[in-house]
Amino acid sequence: MIFFCEECGEKNDLEGSAFSNGKAVFQCRACGYRNAYSFCPRKKEIHRDKGRILKTICSFSEVIGVFLYDTENGVRETRMPDVLTRADIEILGREFFRSYTSGQSAYPDIQGMCIRIADKYFMVHRMPDHLLVVIVTRTPTLPDAVHKFILDLA
Amino acid sequence: MVLMDCFSDIGRIKGVDQYVLVDNRGNIMIHDMTEFETVAEVVWSCGRSLSVLGKNKFKYAAFLRKNKNDFLIFPVGKYYLGVVERKGFVTDEVADAVMDFLNTRFDEIG
Numbered sequence: 001m002i003f004f005c006e007e008c009g010e011k012n013d014l015e016g017s018a019f020s021n022g023k024a025v026f027q028c029r030a031c032g033y034r035n036a037y038s039f040c041p042r043k044k045e046i047h048r049d050k051g052r053i054l055k056t057i058c059s060f061s062e063v064i065g066v067f068l069y070d071t072e073n074g075v076r077e078t079r080m081p082d083v084l085t086r087a088d089i090e091i092l093g094r095e096f097f098r099s100y101t102s103g104q105s106a107y108p109d110i111q112g113m114c115i116r117i118a119d120k121y122f123m124v125h126r127m128p129d130h131l132l133v134v135i136v137t138r139t140p141t142l143p144d145a146v147h148k149f150i151l152d153l154a
Numbered sequence: 155m156v157l158m159d160c161f162s163d164i165g166r167i168k169g170v171d172q173y174v175l176v177d178n179r180g181n182i183m184i185h186d187m188t189e190f191e192t193v194a195e196v197v198w199s200c201g202r203s204l205s206v207l208g209k210n211k212f213k214y215a216a217f218l219r220k221n222k223n224d225f226l227i228f229p230v231g232k233y234y235l236g237v238v239e240r241k242g243f244v245t246d247e248v249a250d251a252v253m254d255f256l257n258t259r260f261d262e263i264g
Contacts, residue, residue, distance in 0.1 A: 099215065102200050111219065117213065
């Protein structure tokens with residue numbers, strides 16, 4: 001699971017042993033700071049850290065853009081290329097959500113979706129709390145680190 | 155008839171387990187699939203929606219399943235093709251194989 005250092009903001013990948021009495025206790029791999037903070041429920045974590053989560057995903061070279069879509073309230077956070085307007089991204093989110101739920105009506109074990117448009121791949125994954133994360137990449141599979149990061153969030 | 159013969163060969167593509175073809179009104183044209191009626195509706199609804207979204211640049215949609223029998227939808231002219239992938243195959247390789255097949259066959263029959 002990814003935790004961010006309170007001192008420098010570096011992401012730290014922690015194993016289960018790093019949790020003690022509801023706290024994440026670890027030494028930051030970048031600055032050495034000793035972190036010990038309460039572990040918030042995951043849905044609050046996503047909402048609180050959405051900017052940082054998207055920034056982390058965008059830091060991978062294969063990723064072109066990413067946005068979070070709230071299935072009840074529309075786009076929550078976006079780091080998509082400027083060529084797309086907010087309205088374009090709203091439409092993408094809405095149609096991807098429709099397709100995802102439609103697919104689940106036939107196959108309830110669907111865990112994600114990959115849509116290829118031209119030479120870009122739109123990876124759609126469901127998150128807790130009515131959220132979809134949509135990641136646009138140059139490759140048909142997510143980089144391992146991004147995939148692991150998404151699984152941790154979900 | 156020629157068109158339907160062409161589609162019936164889709165089942166021979168490596169990695170393809172089952173398939174269903176619907177037209178742009180949702181009518182089932184041909185299938186080799188269990189529970190084809192439910193799946194055909196999804197193929198039609200998602201295919202139409204994503205085709206509008208991606209215009210003629212929409213290539214395919216892959217639904218990634220826990221049981222690894224991923225499900226794919228392709229736009230094919232005025233039709234939409236749904237394919238259930240055989241377990242153990244790589245989804246984007248199956249997608250490429252289906253697209254190659256469709257491009258070749260449709261070039262042949264015009």
